[in-house]
Amino acid sequence: MQAQEFIEKLYQASQAQDINQFQIDYSQSENLSLKVMDGKIEKRSFKNTQHLNLSVKEGKNIGSFDCGELEEKNIPLIIKEAKENASLLNNEEENFFFGEKREYPLVKRNTPIKDLYEVLDKEQFLLDLEKAAYAQDQKVKKVISCFLNEGKYQNSIRNSLGLNVSEEAAWAFAGIFLSVEENGVIKTASEYVKFDKKEDFNPKHMAQKAVEKALKKLNPISVPSEKYKIVFENECFADFLDVMKNLFSAYAVEEKSSKLGDKLGQKIAAEGVNLVDNPLLDNGYRTRAFDGEGYPSQTNTIIKNGVLQTLLHNLRTAHKFGVKPTGNGIGGDERGVTYSNFYLDAGSLSQADILQQTGEGIYITDLTGTHAGYSYVSGDFSFGAEGFLIKNGKIDKALNQLTITGNVYQLWQDIELIGNDLKFTPDGCGAPSVAVKPMQIACN
Amino acid sequence: MLDKNLVAEILTEALSTGGNYAEIFVENSFADGLFTSEGKIKSSTSGLSYGAGIRIFNGTNFVYAYTNLMDRENLLKTAQKAAMGIKANKEDITFDLRNLELEKKHQIQKPFDNKSKKEKADLMLKISEYALNASSLICKTDARYIEKTRHTLIANSLGIWAEDTISRSRFTLNSIAQKDNVIEKAMDNFGGLYGLELFDGRNLQEFAENVSADAISQLSAELCPSGKMDVVIGNGFGGVIFHEACGHGLEAEAIAKNASVFCGKMGQQVASPCVTAYDDATIDNAWGSINVDDEGVKTQKKLLIENGILKNYMVDRLNGLRMGMEPNGCSRRQDYTYAPTSRMSNTFIADGKSTQDEIISGTSKGIFAEKMGGGSVNTATGEFNFSVDRAFLIENGKITKQVKGAKLIGSGIEVLQNIDMVGNNMTLACGMCGASSGRIPTTVGQPAIRVKNITVGGQK
Numbered sequence: 001m002q003a004q005e006f007i008e009k010l011y012q013a014s015q016a017q018d019i020n021q022f023q024i025d026y027s028q029s030e031n032l033s034l035k036v037m038d039g040k041i042e043k044r045s046f047k048n049t050q051h052l053n054l055s056v057k058e059g060k061n062i063g064s065f066d067c068g069e070l071e072e073k074n075i076p077l078i079i080k081e082a083k084e085n086a087s088l089l090n091n092e093e094e095n096f097f098f099g100e101k102r103e104y105p106l107v108k109r110n111t112p113i114k115d116l117y118e119v120l121d122k123e124q125f126l127l128d129l130e131k132a133a134y135a136q137d138q139k140v141k142k143v144i145s146c147f148l149n150e151g152k153y154q155n156s157i158r159n160s161l162g163l164n165v166s167e168e169a170a171w172a173f174a175g176i177f178l179s180v181e182e183n184g185v186i187k188t189a190s191e192y193v194k195f196d197k198k199e200d201f202n203p204k205h206m207a208q209k210a211v212e213k214a215l216k217k218l219n220p221i222s223v224p225s226e227k228y229k230i231v232f233e234n235e236c237f238a239d240f241l242d243v244m245k246n247l248f249s250a251y252a253v254e255e256k257s258s259k260l261g262d263k264l265g266q267k268i269a270a271e272g273v274n275l276v277d278n279p280l281l282d283n284g285y286r287t288r289a290f291d292g293e294g295y296p297s298q299t300n301t302i303i304k305n306g307v308l309q310t311l312l313h314n315l316r317t318a319h320k321f322g323v324k325p326t327g328n329g330i331g332g333d334e335r336g337v338t339y340s341n342f343y344l345d346a347g348s349l350s351q352a353d354i355l356q357q358t359g360e361g362i363y364i365t366d367l368t369g370t371h372a373g374y375s376y377v378s379g380d381f382s383f384g385a386e387g388f389l390i391k392n393g394k395i396d397k398a399l400n401q402l403t404i405t406g407n408v409y410q411l412w413q414d415i416e417l418i419g420n421d422l423k424f425t426p427d428g429c430g431a432p433s434v435a436v437k438p439m440q441i442a443c444n
Numbered sequence: 445m446l447d448k449n450l451v452a453e454i455l456t457e458a459l460s461t462g463g464n465y466a467e468i469f470v471e472n473s474f475a476d477g478l479f480t481s482e483g484k485i486k487s488s489t490s491g492l493s494y495g496a497g498i499r500i501f502n503g504t505n506f507v508y509a510y511t512n513l514m515d516r517e518n519l520l521k522t523a524q525k526a527a528m529g530i531k532a533n534k535e536d537i538t539f540d541l542r543n544l545e546l547e548k549k550h551q552i553q554k555p556f557d558n559k560s561k562k563e564k565a566d567l568m569l570k571i572s573e574y575a576l577n578a579s580s581l582i583c584k585t586d587a588r589y590i591e592k593t594r595h596t597l598i599a600n601s602l603g604i605w606a607e608d609t610i611s612r613s614r615f616t617l618n619s620i621a622q623k624d625n626v627i628e629k630a631m632d633n634f635g636g637l638y639g640l641e642l643f644d645g646r647n648l649q650e651f652a653e654n655v656s657a658d659a660i661s662q663l664s665a666e667l668c669p670s671g672k673m674d675v676v677i678g679n680g681f682g683g684v685i686f687h688e689a690c691g692h693g694l695e696a697e698a699i700a701k702n703a704s705v706f707c708g709k710m711g712q713q714v715a716s717p718c719v720t721a722y723d724d725a726t727i728d729n730a731w732g733s734i735n736v737d738d739e740g741v742k743t744q745k746k747l748l749i750e751n752g753i754l755k756n757y758m759v760d761r762l763n764g765l766r767m768g769m770e771p772n773g774c775s776r777r778q779d780y781t782y783a784p785t786s787r788m789s790n791t792f793i794a795d796g797k798s799t800q801d802e803i804i805s806g807t808s809k810g811i812f813a814e815k816m817g818g819g820s821v822n823t824a825t826g827e828f829n830f831s832v833d834r835a836f837l838i839e840n841g842k843i844t845k846q847v848k849g850a851k852l853i854g855s856g857i858e859v860l861q862n863i864d865m866v867g868n869n870m871t872l873a874c875g876m877c878g879a880s881s882g883r884i885p886t887t888v889g890q891p892a893i894r895v896k897n898i899t900v901g902g903q904k
Contacts, residue, residue: 037701044529045783046509048522049495066491068512074492085488088561092484144703144824179703179824186705186825225670225901255481256584256620256627333487369829372818373851377620377629382851382901384820384829401827403670403851403901442670442901444853 003028003050006070007158010054013075015160019083021057023097023159025292025331026050031151036126037143047151053332056082057097061089064333085333095333096315098294099161105297107280109287112150112172112195120195122148125174125203132207133178139218140211141181144188148174157294157331165294171285173426176206180214187398189214192426196283216388220398223389227438229361230404231354231390234423236365237431241344243370244408245429247379248275248302249328250317251336257376259409260308268308269412272347275303277312279327279340286340286428292331297340300326303412312337343430347418351433354417356393358435363388363395364404379408401444411436445470445607446496448541450516451599454498455539457523459601462532463500463507465761466523467600469738470496471780474593476556478565480572481586485565495780498523502530504766508783541599544606546735546742549728552611552639556591559640564589567643568615574652575619581663582656583627584620589613591639598740606740612731612885613642614874617652621659628665628848630658630833635874635885637729658815658834665848668835668902674810675852676803676838676894681816681873683888685895686721686793688821688828689856690714694723694748694756695774696763696786697880698823705826705857706754715752715860718796722747723758725773725789731874732789732887734776739784743773748791752860760786778882785881792889796866800892803865805841811850811900812836812843818875819852826856851901859895867892 007024014022028050035043055064056079063086065078130146149172156166175192191210193200200206232240246252253261260268269275279288279297290296293315301309313321314329314337328337355363368384375381385402388395419433451468458466472494479487495512496519507529511522568587575585591613598606614635621628632655636642677685690706698704706714715721725734725743734743739761747755759767760775763786776787804812812835819830832850836843872889 040505042505043783044507044526046507046522046525046529047511047781048518049510049512049781051512063488066489066493069492069494069514071514077492081490084561085490088488088565089485091486142702142824144701188822188824225899255586259627333489335487368822368827369818369820369831369851371820372831373829375629377627380849380903382831382849382903384827384851384853384901401829401853401855401899403829403853403899405670405849405851405901405903407903440670440901440903442851442853442899444855444899 003070009072010075010078011158014054014079017079019056021097021160023055023157025053025157027153027155029151029153031149033147033149034122034126035147036130039127039130041123054078054082055332056086057095058083058086060094061086061091062095062333063089093316093320096319097159097161098315099159099163102296104165104289105280107287107289107297108282109169110194110196110283110285111170113198116201117172117195120201129176129203129207132204133176133211136207136211137215139180139182139215141179141186143176143178145175145177148172163294165290167289176210178210178214180211180218182218185218187214187217189217194426217386217398220400222400223443225442228441229358229435229437230439231358231361231363231433231435233363233365234419234421234431234433235425236367237344237434238423238425238429239367239370241342241431242427242429243374245339245342246376247408248312249337250311250313250321253311254317259379260311263308266308267306269303269306270415271306272418273303273306273412273415274301274345276301276345277328277340277342281341284341285424285426288340291327291329292338293329295325295327295329297327312339339428341424341428341430343422343424344432346420346422346432349417349419351419351421354419354433354435355390355395357417358390359393361390362399362441363390381406381408399443403442404439406439445472445595445597452541454519454523455599455601457520458498458500458527459537460534461527461530462534463502463527463530464535464537465501465601467499467598467739468496469780470597472595475590477588477590478561478568479586479588480565480568482584483569488561493779497780497783498526499783500526500530501762502532504762506762510780537601539601539603541605542603544604544736544740546606546608549726549735550610550637550733552637552641554640556639571617571648571652574649575617575656578653578656579660581621581623581660582619583622586618588616598738600740604740606736608735610637610734611639613638615642617655619656619659621663623663626663628659628662630655630662633874636731637733661846662848665846667904668847668850668900669904670900670902672897672899674807674894674896675898675900676807676810676812676892677816678814679867679869679890679892680871681888682813683792683873683890684816684819684830684875685859686890687788687791687888688819688830689859691788691791692821693823693826693856694758696757696759696767699757700763700766703824709754712754713752714754714857715749716863717752718866719749719752719860719863720794721749721792722794723774723788723791727790730790730872730887731885734789737773737775738777739775741771741773741775743789746772758786758788760784776881776884778884782882787879787881787884788877788886790872790887790889792870792872793866793891793893795868795870795891798865798867800867800869803867803892803894804838804843806865807838807894808840810838812838813850821856828856829853847902849903853899853901859898862896862898863893864896865894
């Protein structure tokens with residue numbers, strides 16, 4: 001059955017069942033993925049899927065049902081399950097659907113450069129990329145992964161309060177992950193492009209960057225385990241932000257996994273720290289006109305010059321906390337919040353200035369095991385890391401595997417220098433280079 | 445789920461452009477999840493998933509296409525689209541789909557619908573309340589419960605037709621303890637291929653009180669020291685060290701790509717002689733068990749390392765072709781949206797001879813990592829990292845004080861060779877493992893072990 005026809009039937013059936021309020025979320029996505037290995041296209045993958053979620057409001061609560069099979073025979077099951085899920089809940093605070101008539105912003109999401117991408121021979125690009133990586137240096141041991149993904153999706157939200165919005169997006173992403181070897185030591189590095197810059201279409205350039213990154217890690221030395229001044233590479237700090245963005249969620253405050261609930265208007269970070277969640281960002285990877293609840297997107301400055309301005313809210317938490325929604329709802333029966341282009345705003349220093357002013361310390365380029373080494377409730381973290389020694393204000397020798405430990409609440413206070421080199425990761429988090437006060441390091 | 449004739453037609457279409465192997469994986473699953481927190485039923489979710497993935501090999505290259513538009517026309521179109529990714533001379537392949545006889549192990553005793561969602565939620569609330577009432581220092585508890593029934597059909601051009609149904613459930617409890625401005629959390633869980641009997645025969649009150657006691661003891665833990673030291677790793681989830689440090693590197697996915705430190709080491713001493721390890725998907729009702737893997741090969745118990753000697757890899761069909769090895773029933777995927785590859789199931793270090801007490805009393809200075817958190821590994825370098833959720837200092841053969849915030853780092857082979865004592869208290873523990881074919885339920889396990897001279901990263 002065609003999706004629109006199915007949605008219409010489900011809508012009618014839900015109305016006929018005397019459900020007070022309900023909402024239908026629908027998404028459809030298509031995807032192509034290519035992988036090269038040893039001079040051949042190793043994998044081609046195609047996807048075409050659709051997904052539907054019905055949410056219903058019973059009393060104060062919203063319950064929902066996810067359905068990956070859009071067949072008419074499932075309509076009674078979808079309604080029954082969603083109603084049952086809603087009526088089971090006994091939350092005291094009220095949940096909401098969005099139904100106000102509002103203007104939606106016009107946004108420009110990041111997409112590949114159309115003219116160039118349309119004529120790109122994607123398979124040849126990957127074959128050239130792999131070949132260029134091997135040709136770059138004889139120390140290249142293995143191109144472990146060399147891939148391209150592209151996709152488009154469309155999602156829509158329609159509810160019984162009159163909301164009916166939809167959005168489309170298309171994206172492309174290519175990446176390479178390789179290892180290099182010297183004197184029995186193996187190191188790896190990766191590089192990716194989104195085809196949104198002219199240089200992204202040059203496989204040699206991309207291979208060169210990945211190989212150089214990996215070669216720099218060879219011949220690592222060890223340093224004593226103690227406290228060092230730390231400079232985070234921009235993308236590395238963006239990865240760190242991704243781990244700790246939960247701190248700023250009103251839902252996390254509710255669930256006691258953030259201690260920032262009573263810190264509004266207070267200084268929680270160093271001078272000059274500005275943290276933003278901006279779904280309207282021109283060309284952003286997570287730019288969108290509305291959130292998962294259909295609420296219009298807006299720019300939220302979370303920290304301004306070190307002072308906490310707001311938490312991120314959905315319709316439910318905003319009502320509970322007595323504030324306006326911030327447009328960070330996930331939708332359906334999800335209680336949490338979502339993020340868009342979430343970034344630490346740029347400062348004025350170049351990376352070279354930051355290293356110069358730091359003098360001696362450790363430059364961290366990668367964090368590992370971040371999914372496990374962070375205690376949401378205490379803010380304590382303990383991550384694996386890769387990095388380099390900073391000597392006389394310059395990046396010096398590579399270091400053996402590291403751990404870096406501390407507490408995120410303290411980290412925000414300990415930020416000393418902020419770079420002008422803001423960069424986003426494909427996950428939608430962004431940061432410039434950042435220098436922080438000494439942190440405990442252990443080195444293998 | 446799908447008619448045999450239609451499946452044969454789909455496979456024939458898939459082979460129409462010269463592929464030499466075609467396979468379809470059909471999955472129909474139903475999942476339920478409940479979340480209770482602070483005495484309330486906060487969320488109840490459920491969902492139905494139905495879709496198919498078609499895979500075609502051309503030598504060792506492959507195409508994968510998936511869809512959840514499950515009508516005949518679209519399925520054939522999906523096969524056709526996949527076939528367009530292959531350009532080779534059409535081979536004359538005939539097949540006759542025959543049922544693969546499977547021993548249907550892991551049957552559940554009490555079907556999920558024996559109890560209403562409300563009754564399940566009430567039980568969760570009761571367990572949470574035990575945890576909350578354990579001490580006035582416990583400020584919040586929450587519980588999660590998930591249940592899932594997964595029907596799968598795998599049919600391929602080798603003539604295999606394998607259907608199976610697996611039900612799986614898991615319960616997780618969190619306790620948060622607070623004293624002044626210090627807040628700490630503890631978690632524990634149990635799960636497996638169970639229906640509602642998951643909760644039977646367990647002392648749920650004791651379970652809940654133990655979780656709270658863990659959270660409370662963490663409040664007074666000191667910062668963990670940093671540096672190289674001997675580490676005794678506790679049993680059960682401690683097996684995550686083997687999973688990360690070694691297991692991933694023994695998957696054919698890494699071996700075939702020359703992206704593992706275990707490449708070319710078959711028959712060689714890769715671990716200390718006191719280490720014997722298995723991957724065994726056949727353990728009755730274990731969280732990571734399956735009857736048949738996701739490409740239609742029966743599962744088996746595989747001896748990976750025997751007395752330190754590398755004996756076997758985990759091999760899926762495609763990487764097996766690349767390596768010249770037969771698949772051994774370990775090809776898995778999260779769902780139909782992923783092409784399968786070699787993955788772990790229930791992976792563990794077997795019992796040794798020492799008692800845990802002997803191991804600790806034989807350690808003059810180090811850390812007892814009683815409960816491990818998660819971790820990750822770079823299979824190409826062998827470098828791993830993982831977190832310790834509950835740790836103690838060992839001084840002069842005795843456990844002295846509790847410490848927190850420890851991270852262990854090192855490289856796989858080095859750690860395997862530095863295991864010098866293996867205990868006799870092996871248990872298994874549930875986990876979720878993420879890799880290229882998605883997130884799948886896996887079990888880790890080990891007895892208590894001692895690793896000499898490992899780098900510990902702490903806050904001091």
